[in-house]
Amino acid sequence: MQPPGVISPCQTEQEQVQHLCHPDSWFWAPATFPGCETPVDYADSHSTVMASVADLKIIRFDQSWAKDGHVLLRYTAQGSHCGEPYKGISKTGRHAQWSAAAIFEVEDGKIRSFTKDWDQKTMQIQLGWAPVHESDDPRWNSKALDSPEEARKHNQ
Numbered sequence: 578m579q580p581p582g583v584i585s586p587c588q589t590e591q592e593q594v595q596h597l598c599h600p601d602s603w604f605w606a607p608a609t610f611p612g613c614e615t616p617v618d619y620a621d622s623h624s625t626v627m628a629s630v631a632d633l634k635i636i637r638f639d640q641s642w643a644k645d646g647h648v649l650l651r652y653t654a655q656g657s658h659c660g661e662p663y664k665g666i667s668k669t670g671r672h673a674q675w676s677a678a679a680i681f682e683v684e685d686g687k688i689r690s691f692t693k694d695w696d697q698k699t700m701q702i703q704l705g706w707a708p709v710h711e712s713d714d715p716r717w718n719s720k721a722l723d724s725p726e727e728a729r730k731h732n733q
Contacts, residue, residue, distance in 0.1 A: 593620070594616055594617050594619075594620040595617055597616070597687060597688055598615070598616050598617070598687055598688045599684065599685075599687045599688065599689050602615055602616055602687070602688050602689055602690060602691070603615060603689075603690050603691075604616050604618060604619045604690070604691045604692075604693070605690070605691070605692045605693070606619070606692065606693040606694065606695065608697075609693065609694075609695045609697045610622050610623075610693065616688055616691045619691065619693070625663070626663070627660075628660050628661040629658055629660045629661050629662070629663035629668070630656035630657065630658060630659070630660060630673075630704070631656075631659050631660030631661075632656045632657055632659055632660075633654060633655070633656035634654065634655065634656065635652045635653070635654050636653050636654060636655050636674070637652065637653050638650060638651070638652050639651045639652055639653055639676065640678075646682060646683050646684060646689075647680065647681065647682055647683070648679075648680070648681040648683060649678065649679070649680050649681075650678065650679045650681075651676065651677070651678040652676065652677060652678075653674065653675070653676050654674070654675060654676075654677065655672065655673065655674040655675075656672070656673060657670060657671060657672040657673070657704070658670060658671055658673075658704045658705070658706075663704075663706055664706070666705070666706055669704060669705040669706075671703060671704050671705050672703065672704075673699070673700045673703035673704045674703070675695070675696040675697070675699045675700040675703075676695075676696045677693065677694065677695040677696065678693070678694045678695075679691065679692070679693050679694075680692045680693075
């Protein structure tokens, strides 16, 4: 038997997440993870992205706080499409950097709820997973979307 918090390499994604959650925990991110209703659903869905962006890593925590049973993490991550094909798209080798935020409600040391906001569009465009047409609008401009940090500096 593993000590609490230690993950066995034989555990499934579901088992790795389930022990952290209340039995009736819920997940909310309809725009980026449609159909996911629990943290376990999210872990299963996100494992597809992780298999494709095999070198994914968090490069910085932009904000983090915990208060009254809630934890907020806003972070910047990066990675490249160096792993498995993503929805039929062979690995592109392209690199991406994006931001995401997670809000957890914690009760009795376990996750009661998990809300996620993820700049999925920017990541997918940078990795070559989504089509972009040229536009002056920075929300659809390929140069701005390909390098959001640079675009932000130029618009300040």
